[in-house]
Amino acid sequence: MSLLSEEREIILSNEYVDAFDFEEVEEFVKSASKELFISHHFKNKSKNKGKMLVQPRGGFPTYKQQFALYEFFVDANVDVLPLTIDSNTRLNDYGTAQKMLRLSEENDMDMLNGYPLVNHGYRTTRKMITHFNKPVSLRHGTPDARLLIETAIASGIFEIEGGPITYLLPYSKNFPLDKAFLYWKYVERVCANYSKLNQPINRESFGPLTATLVPPSITIVIQLLEMMLSLEEGVKSFSVSFSQQGSMLQDIVTGAVIKKMAKHYAEQIGCSDASIHLVYHQWMGAFPTNKDYAEQLINMSTVIASMVGADKIITKTREEATGIPTKEANAKTVADTQYTLRILNGLPNVVDEQEEEILTQEVSAIMEAVFNDPADTLWRKIFNSIKNGIIDVPFSPHIINRNEMITIRDANKNIRIIDRGNVPIPEHCFAFEKSHCDLNKDTTSIVNDIIHDIGIMQ
């Protein structure tokens, strides 16, 4: 028995799991409709210069509610359906998820903040997915997603978000990072294996990270590294992503650099046959409580995503500041975003060569430092680099994160690095970053600036 199938048996020996019939699952994937694969839609989009795909967020506890949400989305002309998983499942606590699912079903009250996929099982969920015949994207936040991903693919969900770094550093205080790398290695292999049967399974990294003053250099480095970890295991379709940062120019520069460098590093490891896409998240920070303002912000995000040239946009709702959105509000965003995309024509091509050059040099320097770590495998090099602060994510709650980098916004709301900690930002790039900021302020006023800079959209 191979190591992979041994690991599979361990994961499946769990009282809450469907009895898996892997032969049947393989047959299903092999003969599944191409429409279910987002990689197929990406391919068509690039062939026909098609429009950006629109994907909302959303997950409810019960099958019935999720089905109703999908009906609303389809009516609003959605391109990609989301399946957001509840927080118990994210922590592999299927027992609590089961109990809360029952309570939700019996009492008409939501006791979970997402869809407990493992408890529903793949046989049930597949009926819903194949009924709508649209690509579904799995949104979670799980460090150990092995069982979840087996269940998702068996259900007909052929896009998997996440990664060992992006699903750990923003969400967890002390889940061991080395374990996360190994669990995600399993996920990549499973995705790679199923990709051979029909269209490729798409993997997507979670670029927003903490969505709190993360500089583009750190975002891009982590996107590139998760892409490489995935392609290394044989994944053939991958999306890098980032979220709106607060300055339109910085977003455009980030988009240009991430596209260029993703291609470069994929080639460098001999994976130029993989197709790489760009995903843009509408503003992920604190939202205005005024719902009309929230809609203006969402609309502006859509315009920027178009300027960036994203292949897919992930939407927010006017109810972002108040809690989990209703299906009505959620579907409204989809329709509004589709409308904006339809009327948004003749976009100018904005390029800032100096900003692009500086960002490119920063990313290259950090990547170089990661590769120079003496460890024997890429994941160990990355692990060591996070531990010693070569990669430092502002406002990560995780104990392994260094927390030495300090960033603020300049006059144009670009995120700038004023303390690089142990991150190897080249001297002249650092000087460039600092030259945009007022460094004569004392720490008290810098802290006040940071508070203001985090909440700029409120």
Add this chain to the structure above:
Amino acid sequence: MKVVTGVVGNDIHVVANRLMELSLHARGYEVFNLGVNTHLEEFFDAVVETGAEILLISSLNGEAEGWSREVRMLKAKYKDLDNLVMMIGGNLTVGAGKADEIEKKYKKYGFDLVCHQVDLNTGLDSLEAFLAQRN
């Protein structure tokens, strides 16, 4: 002076915690930041381990109210903590509540300084005033 700080309970809100560390540091304190999701025992253990003179607990989701009831009992189990300055700040109640009533309640729980929804620097100024008065 040494300060132990962190966010109490199962509360992952990290932003203010980082800013607090920056601000305390700028004011000349030696900071031992336990970060988010910290349990009461861990706070007192860290005070003993570091010999800190100030314990500054924060909360955003309001869980502090539940945890703080155990403060006196737990503190009594440790030796030599009688001179420890105990401060708590952030959002100290689930739902709405009157600041003066909240303050009274937390003082009863054993805190010297209570800052419910008080601006970060105002809170730290009050700590300095308290220390100056005590010496």
